[in-house]
Amino acid sequence: MTVNDVLTVHGGTPLHGRIRVRGAKNLVSKAMVAALLGDAPSRLYDVPRIRDVEVVRGLLELHGVRVSDGAEDGELVLDPANVESATTDEINVHAGSSRIPILFCGPLLHRLGHAFIPDLGGCHIGPRPIDFHIQALRQFGAVVDKAPEGMHLTAPTGLHGTKLELPFPSVGATEQVLLTAVLAEGVTELRNAAVEPEIIDLICVLQKMGAIIKVHTDRVIEIQGVPRLGGYTHRPIPDRIEAASWAAAALATGGDIEVYGAEQVDMMTFLNVFRSVGGAYEVTDMRPPREGSAGTEGKIRFWHPGGELQAVALETDVHPGFMTDWQQPLVVALTQARGLSIVHETVYEQRLGYTEALNSMGATIQVYRDCLGGTPCRFGRRDFKHSAVIAGPSKLHAADLVIPDLRAGFSHLIAALAAEGTSRVYGVDLINRGYEDFEAKLAALGAHAERA
Structure with missing residues (x-):
């Protein structure tokens, strides 16, 4: 963390105002990795300028992929014609900044016959073990050969299709199997797979690219x-x-935000909860260009319609349930709702630590080890505080906040925007x-915020 x-x-x-969202972070970075599998250039549009994209771009370029900006803003051209090995030291430069390197394994094993996994970084919201990734690759x-700096992988007889079943519908593990199986000899069957929109x-x-993939029921x-x-x-x-993060910001601050690019179909579960809390929204569908029309x-459009917000009980879950990444921003809005809201986190075991900062700002949030408000998970x-009860409404006041991870960081930012007074938010580069x-985007919405 720096002074700036x-x-x-x-x-x-x-x-108040309008902003635009681009391609999903949780798809764009994986689509960039997928370009490694091809024998021709790929073209990806609507790529956001975010740190995760920079990390993946750097890793691809280390491995000989030529990544260039296209003619359209947000367009990337990825040419994998000259894939090559990268040194352990070069790859380790990126270790700790992203968990993406593990998804390079399958493509690199296909292209080069070997791969390396550095110590993995990412947000500290639970261990998210890589055991299944390794087991699946085996x-x-x-x-797989373990070394102090990470893991070295080889495929002396090539990669072959197999049958696997996930103990939990993990997004990362499902991505690993997909990126490995498409060029493996034979048929792979994955059971209990994640089916998030980004996976589809x-x-x-x-x-x-030419893959043959069938998504069955169950x-x-x-x-x-x-x-x-x-x-x-x-x-x-x-x-x-x-x-959804900007929607929660509109609700928590009593504002009105139009989110261009947002689509209803993949947000239906969030929209139901947003409306149940007392938020209002209006969907405007995309209209394709026609002759004489652009x-x-x-x-x-998300806004606070006035009046009191209402407490709700919700559980996070894999798709089509309420997304775990939606709960932190929404909880800030729930501090302004009348009554007791219950949040049961079932995806990550250590994702409620950010509530301590909200309590320091005047919120009343108690976390529990029990499964509250729903079925046992x-x-x-186990000894994880994974349920929260939020009592409201609470008047939030300014505080000094240190961002612990990406989604919690945005929730802290929303809390600072909703609070009375001047807050200092440390670690915002995360x-x-x-x-x-x-x-x-904050400036476009009329927020008063500046670098210290």
């Missing part, structure tokens, strides 16, 4: 390996996490991992 990594926020002003035929969009990318994905893949041209789904971009008999130009 501090944002001074003068709170108490409702946010089942495909990879040989990644499947669309791979299918454009979370079963079947991948028939093919001998080669080409490039793709793809415009990703919009970032539903960023859209067309219009879709948007969702896999954390229920927000750049997943929110493009967030300071410019």
